[in-house]
Amino acid sequence: MSRIIVAATPVSGHHAPLLQIARHLHGLGHEVVFLGGSRFAAQVEAAGPAFRALPAEADYDDRDLSARFPGRDEIPAGPGQVMWDVMHVFGDPIPAQLRALKEVLAGFPATVVLHDNLFLGGVALALGEEPGRRPAVLSVGISPLGVDSRDTAPHLLGLLPPTDDEQRARYAEMAAQMAERSKPLAAHLRGCFTAAGAVIKEGSLGWLRIQAADAFLQLTVAGFEYPRSDQPANIRFVGAIPIEPGAAQEPPAWWPELRRAREEGRRIVVVTQGTLANTTLNRLVVPTLRALADREDVFVVAATGRPDAAELIAGELPAVPANARVAGFVPFAELLPLTDLLVTNGGYGGTQAALAHGVPLVVGGDTEDKPEVAARVEWSGTGLNLRTGDPSVEALREAVDTVLSTPGYRERAAELAKEYAAHDALATIDGLVRETDPR
Structure with a gap:
């Protein structure tokens, strides 16, 4: 059996599927350490894996993000707020996340690190050393594939794929405008990765987050994701994590x-x-x-x-x-x-x-x-x-x-x-x- 670190961003929608994976692997006899938010400690320990809390710089309570991230509520919902979140909610913790991973690895030499796709410390780990000199890194896609493609509309706009050349040209223009507006985001993320000691190549950070992993496991089926002729080979559609019977409380009285x-x-x-x-x-x-x-x-x-x-x-x-x-x-x-x-x-x-x-x-x-x-x-x-x-x-x-x-x-x-x-x-x-x- 393997030694595995499962690392999750301390947000319920990220934590829950990673915990189910950790519980399953532990139940099969693998040694599993779960690195995540401190408010989930009892949940993880009840599931079986050993628990390690993220350091304070990377730990927060997603039920009140405005308390930890002042100014977030002032940004209207939409691409602007998502970009802010990627910079601060997911980007700023990168150095602390990577440090925590290395501290766990020092006492628990895992062969696999499995993380949700926005636990960017896992990306930093994958980029920090060649595959043979680090654990295998598996990234789990718990959100729609957030990457640019010639076959889709710019991400975050909620637009359907193009159906003709005119629409493709319009989308390309929109993508260029978004890339210009997101330059502060790219610069900020590169700074976070650099602070963690990871070398970031030029190019789309969206694709980089995916291609850095030895395998990127998207939690859906091909029928629910847009086809992309430029899709990286390391992406695998693995289906959905099943809801475990009895995972929630007993049925209500009604x-x-x-x-x-x-x-x-x-x-x-x-x-x-x-x-x-x-x-x-x-x-x-x-x-x-x-x-x-x-x-x-x-x-x-x-x-x-x-x-x-x-x-x-x-x-x-x-x-x-x-x-x-x-x-x-x-x-x-x-x-x-x-x-x-x-x-x-x-x-x-x-x-x-x-x-x-x-x-x-x-x-x-x-x-x-x-x-x-x-x-x-x-x-x-x-x-x-x-x-x-x-x-x-x-x-x-x-x-x-x-x-x-x-x-x-x-x-x-x-x-x-x-x-x-x-x-x-x-x-x-x-x-x-x-x-x-x-x-």
């Missing part, structure tokens, strides 16, 4: 009502704003509850990811509609097989989970890389892209009705579900680990 609604032929609609962009539930959750309040043919589950969900909803609605139930955390492994439609702000992991269960989507999100997720839903034919993070009640009502009444969306989601089922992401990752260390 669960029998949900099952009864399903048996009665009512459509189950789940709405969520994920685990990060959920501080203001009136962007998507509350409008969805309002949009469907008068529909007797649906049963709505608002999965907020917040322990104070009831209080937040009560502050926005005089009463929860009779056909809806509000929850902080629900067992999605049990919920998705019962679900007819997911209304979401476009979290990458949640979208993958829905499609792996053949659930079509309505997507309305504008933070982080969510417009890119929404665009892929549109492109793949698995749902509707609302193209806003603040959809109106009327737009939501119409979108939900369209997806529920149009068989093509569910049929396309079912096709993708078969593609997901043909992959076993955890087994593939274990196989790659064993290839790098055949002992």
Whole structure:
């Protein structure tokens, strides 16, 4: 068996899939050390791997990013805020992340380092030495491929791939403009890598982050990612990390009502704003509850990811509609097989989970890389892209009705579900680990 370091950015959406990978590898008998955010220590230790906390310079609580990163909230959602995040939330910790990796390696000579794609200290490790003089580095893509390509629109704009030469020319002009605007980002990241002792070649940092890894494991299927004729050979689509039954809390008290609604032929609609962009539930959750309040043919589950969900909803609605139930955390492994439609702000992991269960989507999100997720839903034919993070009640009502009444969306989601089922992401990752260390 191998010695493995699993390193995760201390953000829930990054931490969760890496922890599932670490738990799986540990369960197979590999020695695993998990390097991550201190607030996740008990979670990791309960899963089995040994835990090491990131140093203070790289450790923060993603539930309150504004406290650790003053000024972030002043930047409007969209490409500008994403660039700021890459500079400061993900870029500034690079030297501390690499130092932590080397400290763990000093006492635990791992043969493999496995990190999420925005744990850039892993990229610095890969760039610091030749492959034979360092552990194998496997990067896990927990977000849409964020790279420039002649076959796609510029990243972060949420635009579909070009369909003709005129559109390609327009996209190329837009890409040049974005490259000019992002020069401060590139200079900042290069400075962070240099401070960590990594030598950065000229060229696209987006591609560099991917090509630095010995293998880049994208947590999706080819049917949910744009084809690229210039795609690096080290990218592998490995499918989605499955949701573990029982990973969340026990089903809520109203669960029998949900099952009864399903048996009665009512459509189950789940709405969520994920685990990060959920501080203001009136962007998507509350409008969805309002949009469907008068529909007797649906049963709505608002999965907020917040322990104070009831209080937040009560502050926005005089009463929860009779056909809806509000929850902080629900067992999605049990919920998705019962679900007819997911209304979401476009979290990458949640979208993958829905499609792996053949659930079509309505997507309305504008933070982080969510417009890119929404665009892929549109492109793949698995749902509707609302193209806003603040959809109106009327737009939501119409979108939900369209997806529920149009068989093509569910049929396309079912096709993708078969593609997901043909992959076993955890087994593939274990196989790659064993290839790098055949002992």
